[in-house]
Amino acid sequence: MSETPTRLDIDVDYLQRCLAGLLEIPSPTGYTDEIVRSVCTELESLGIEYQLTRRGAIRARLPGRRSAGARAIVSHLDTLGAQVKALKPNGRLELVPIGTWSARFAEGARVTIFTEKGAYRGTILPLKASGHTYGDEIDKMPIGWDHVELRVDARADSAEQLGMLGIDIGDIVAVDPQPEFSDTGYIISRHLDNKAGVAVMLASMRALIDAPQPPVDVYWLFTIAEEVGHGAAAILPPEVASMVAVDNGTSAPGQNSSEFGVTLSMADMGGPFDYHLTRKLAKLCQENDIRMRKDIFRYYRSDSASALEAGADVRTALVTFGVDASHGYERIHMHALRSLSELLTAYTLSPVAIPRDEKDIGDLSGFTRQPTAAASSPAPAPSERTADPA
Template sequence: MKNRLNQQYILQFIYQLLTTPSPSGFCHQIMRKIEDEATRLGYSYTTTKKGCGVITVPGKDHDHILGLSAHVDTLGAMVRSIKESGMIRFTPIGGYVMSTIEGEYCKIHTRDGQTYAGTVLTTQPSPHVYAEAREQKREEANMEIRIDEMVKSKKDVEALGIAVGDFISFDPRTVIGENGFIKSRHLDDKAGVAVIFGLLEMLRRENITPVHTLKIFISTYEEVGHGASYLPPEIDELIAVDMGSMGEDLCCTEQDVSICAKDSSGPYDYDMVTKLINLAKKEGLSYVVDIYPFYGSDVSAALKGGNNIRGALIGPGVHASHSMERTHVEGLLNATALLAAYVLSE
């Protein structure tokens, strides 16, 4: 199956996704790109009331509906207050460790469409000035954003149009290496979205009809816990395509597709997980089965939201999740190939 995939398309699309700001709740720009690409490929596209996208791919069997999900929303921040010094205090969007964004470049997106550059710093950023700079605890109260504008006061910042509630996105610093490594923030879960579109491109290019009708759900609030809490009610089973966790006693590498047997929300559907394992073996894919101890997915949100579905979770291996992440093109291809094998199997 892997030799039928368009690697160049997947890499081009993941770069487009990664370089489009989309912290949870600020996904209108990236969802326009999702809609444009889905319709360019010839698929039906609709949106839910909270801005999630639904792409429909007709199958041979319309009675059983297979859902696939991935989320475009990322970690980010929001303006909490403007300090008298002209610095911005922010509140985090999503669960990250503050030390992972220290020194990061960012953008402040105002409600009237302006964008301003800035840098995330501690309130004691220089050891030449502050005796406790190295020991200062990296927590929300001790972090702030320096704006790259001539501002010296709260009034100066407000004059730019910056206000409480404005969204802040972090520079993804995306690099796609010639050796196949992809380094970037927000591979969680734009790598998963690229995997799904790699499948869609193959189905369209080769004029393939999946066994069951597909409903592809692109969620916009996964990082804050309720991404796929609502699903189209006709969906019978759902595969979330998200990052494969790495580290501690996990087996996954960046070249593998990870099949999750259990995460913090509990075990995934026995039959679906078994089928995914057997297909990975049959296709000769590099895969692992892992347990994610501190993880929840779109399937987790869907089940907690009361959806009557079975669920499974797969994804390419991603190192240093919620920090400076890295994956590999082989992980993307293995995940796409496993997904393709599933939708083309009885």
Template sequence: MKKLFDEKRTIDLMKKLVEIPSPSGYTEKVMKYIGDLLDEFGVSYRNTNKGAIIATIAGNDQTRHRLLTAHVDTLGAMVKEIKQDGRLKLTMVGGYNWDSVEGEYCTIHTACGKEVRGTILMHQTSVHVYKNAGKAERNEKNIEVRLDAKVKSEAETRKFGIEIGDFVSFDPRFEVTDTGFIKSRHLDDKASTALLLELIRSLTEGQTVLPYTTHFYISNNEEIGFGGNSNIPEETVEYIAVDMGALGDGQASDEYTVSICAKDSSGPYHYRLTHHLKNLCVEENIPFKLDIYPYYGSDASAAIRAGFDVKHALFGPGIESSHALERTHLDSLQATSHLLWAYVTSAMTD
């Protein structure tokens, strides 16, 4: 197979993406960055009313289309309450456990354009003051933000422009190890987004003619359930969500292969399309794992729920500790990149 995976370029793009704050509902900056990148590639695209981007590359067959999507929105929070002591209470954006962000540095993005730094902590953090600090429940009541500002009251906090409804992003802490691991928050799904953008770059640079007109849908509301469920061109026959493989007890997926999902909480994915992906891996010697994700949903399943008559499938890199301190490996990124190329250049399933 043609060498498609440019390690340095992919990692540089991934780092750039994860370092642009983009919790669901606050994605304008990252979408502008992606739009500028597509302009650089010379690929036509349009913006949806919900803020997503759909780029299109024409193929030989313009009557039957393919669509691939990855989402660039991430987990995050919003200011729920400004406490009397000036600290902040939060409400979640997306689904995660509070203990997965305890101790994390964060940024409050105010409506007036200011950014205020802080740390997410338990109210009962100090073991010198709170005897049962370790036993207190990690929940919306006890978790708060300690601002890096001289504030001791609600009024003083408001002077910094902070208001209820302001978005809060978590520091990603992106790192690449000398053993090939990529550690960062928000690899779900910015790892896949980087791979999809690199695929577009490779196709345009090589002036590759695809067998079918193919759309690349960068969605921005997947973490809250309705990212890629609208504006799907009516000619679309196959819909692929490029999203993470979830690792854990009882799972087949790992950090070194591409994960192909056969079923998630929405039910089975399209049988023939799923096995078309599997067969491509076998034919091209791409390391893969078939898996089932019990507590998972994707843009593809959202499209099915919205009533679109498409064949849907899901694959992506294996991500350890999803919705927490995530990690993957270069091997998994490479395998996913190769399957992306094999798929968009292959014939459709019957």
């Protein structure tokens, strides 16, 4: 692989504007139509062609010199949220979560309930919320979705009154992101997973518009149900040979992720990511002077998992921006978002190193190698060297 830098400059102001706009649009899984419309409108303004599935997943394409052996880059538009499980006799709402997140982070959240008669505002509270009433019992409340309720900002003292408002079981509840963009580059908000990833992709695409043509077609996929495990299975074109997911890394004790630079995931709950593709991305970071570290995520799965489970024979990798307090009130840094965007531009423009990947199936000719010799052994002859990364 060439050591000529291929990363492009990123318009950080555009990236931040995209992220701020995306955060303003509620998009819990199952309620993503408006954010899909917003991203499609942005693609149109960039002059990038796209297709839309029945439910709203987006497949945009930057044409390359060849279509076989195409690449894909994917992130998700949907976020965490909740649904109404029951109308309670006290006029409050029982909830169930959309996606996997702790009710610890729901307590005190301001929300919007979307009903067929219109939207209502409200607050998620513990069952015992008044210190003047319950005293120290508040601190003894268990944590869990069975121990919180939604107080609607409308007159409702009974289940019947809730029904008269038009609130019903199954209604979607969107949690306010409460974003803050600090002068020091930190961004604090809910739902940075994965609206930050979407903004990273849009900023990368904008930088690539006037760049040289990529060696192969690059598909930019925006999915709508990653938080409930559906991911990229239904939107991946058959000509795609490798797919890079863009999502959050977990900056926490015991993890190696960082809020600065790129965090390259070597494995998640689905097992190791592709050996050659992950090492290509690591090498691109080195060649392009992009800060990078590696990590493994034990309680995590990304958009690529559903595609592999559906039988897609593609190389997969996961590149991330480190997030503190993931699936809670999250924090990231613009340095990581810019670094990720730079890496995506370098990957898009990088040469193809495994031409065999253009074919669905073939013989051993051109198949990759992995190192097997002991580290202290002499370097192999040129004809025996390990193939360059994907």
